Amino acid sequence: MSSNRKIAVVLKGYPRLSETFIAQELLGLERAGHELVLIALRRPTDLKRHPVHDEIRAAVHYLPEYLHDEPRRVLRALVRSVPKAGFWRALGPFLRDLLRDRTRNRFRRFGQALVLFAEWPGDAGWLHAHFIHTPASVTAYASLMAGVPWSCSAHAKDIWTSSDWELSEKLGRARWTVTCTRTGFEHLKGLTDAKSRVHLSYHGLDLARFPVFAGDHSSRDGSDPDDPVRIVSVGRAVAKKGFDVLLKALSLLPPDLNWRFDHIGAGDLTRELRALAGELGLAERVSWNGALDQKDVLARYRESDVFALACRIAADGDRDGLPNVLVEASSQRLACVSTAVSGVPELLDDGENGLVVPPEDPRALSVALERLIRDPDLRRHLGAAAERRVRTEFDHHSSVRQLIGLFQDEWRKVP
DSSP, X not given: OOGGGOEEEEEEESSOTTOHHHXXXXXXXXXXXXXXXXXXXXXXXXXXXXXXXXHOOOEEEEOOSSGGGSHHHHHHHHHHHTTSHHHHHXXXXXXXXXHHOOSHHHHHHHHHHHHHHHTOOTTOOEEEEESTTHHHHHHHHHHHHHTOOEEEEEOSHHHHTSOHHHHHHXXXXXSOEEESSHHHXXXXXXXOSOGGGEEEOOOOBOTTTSOOOXXXXXXXXXXXXXXXXXXXXXXXXXXXXXXXXXXXXXXXXXXXXXXXXXXXXXXXXHHHHXXXXXXXXXXXGEEEOOOOOHHHHHHHHHHOSEEEOOOOOOTTSOOOSSOHHHHHHHHTTOEEEEESSTTHHHHOOBTTTBEEEXXXXXXXXXXXXXHHHXXXXXXXXXXXXXXXXHHHHOBHHHHXXXXXXXXXXXXXXXX
């Protein structure tokens, strides 16, 4: 691969435990021969790493998360950039954006783009943004400054919390955009005339890291207080995950059922959720495990009987796309119950390979949980069907091949 085909990938932060789908994509691109350099808008906050992060060879460059934290670096970038034509190419679009979005965040993205432009990573000849909100803003400005094309992967929150005007303009500026759910795909296509440049690409799963579970899930049915049914959920403690709804659903289960619930993940709402569990009388049945790496999460899937995730649309519009943890749990024949939000029904068909209930409905979720707790045969049936779907339709190699094809189409246009 010639040097002008190095791809600079712009990310919110790196590495992040909650974004394994991005890490496995980066590794897939590297293994296909693409040279990458990673540009992160913030430094990592997770204390652990997944094994996949250690396999990615790309160098990582961190931009200033806040411009006032590194004023000399930002000023140096400005001084270097102003004499160049690229600065003036980007200034007009930035000012037009600023008129519609008069926020400090808008200045920050332009400042980060200046630093990226001034400290350009070697001979990168392409920019790719993960998330169509702030990373794509930095990428779009840097693309104009550097005179290199860019593309974008849009996911969930970034789509649904961005204004239509901004999405429309970014879709017009990017050479192409991929997104990971049909609901997001249809929404984005409706915002641009260049519909052929918007592509649906499910993330899928690196099935080598989630191999077939050779064991058997238990036949627990909630009747034995010494061997309770194990319910697990994995996700950050944030509003869109609906853990408050899940706790309320658990509190509605019949008192004769014996169960335990394990939560895996960190997040701003952890303290609030722990307090809610106490108020609902669940404290003795709930374990808060914090963030775990991929190997530990895999072990928990295999030890558990039910996976539950009460996805919802948050007050600010934030929502999941297709939660990767549902795909992971399904790969291990673990019976899943979730809600009819965004891409969840694109994986789970209610009664066929999982149970799907309306969002924001603790009673309906509780009924579904009770069915799964009491009926190990139903769990086995749903789990086996879910695994078949994941292993036939959600192998991440297909999404990586799709991305490689999009990049190769671009390379063919360049001598």
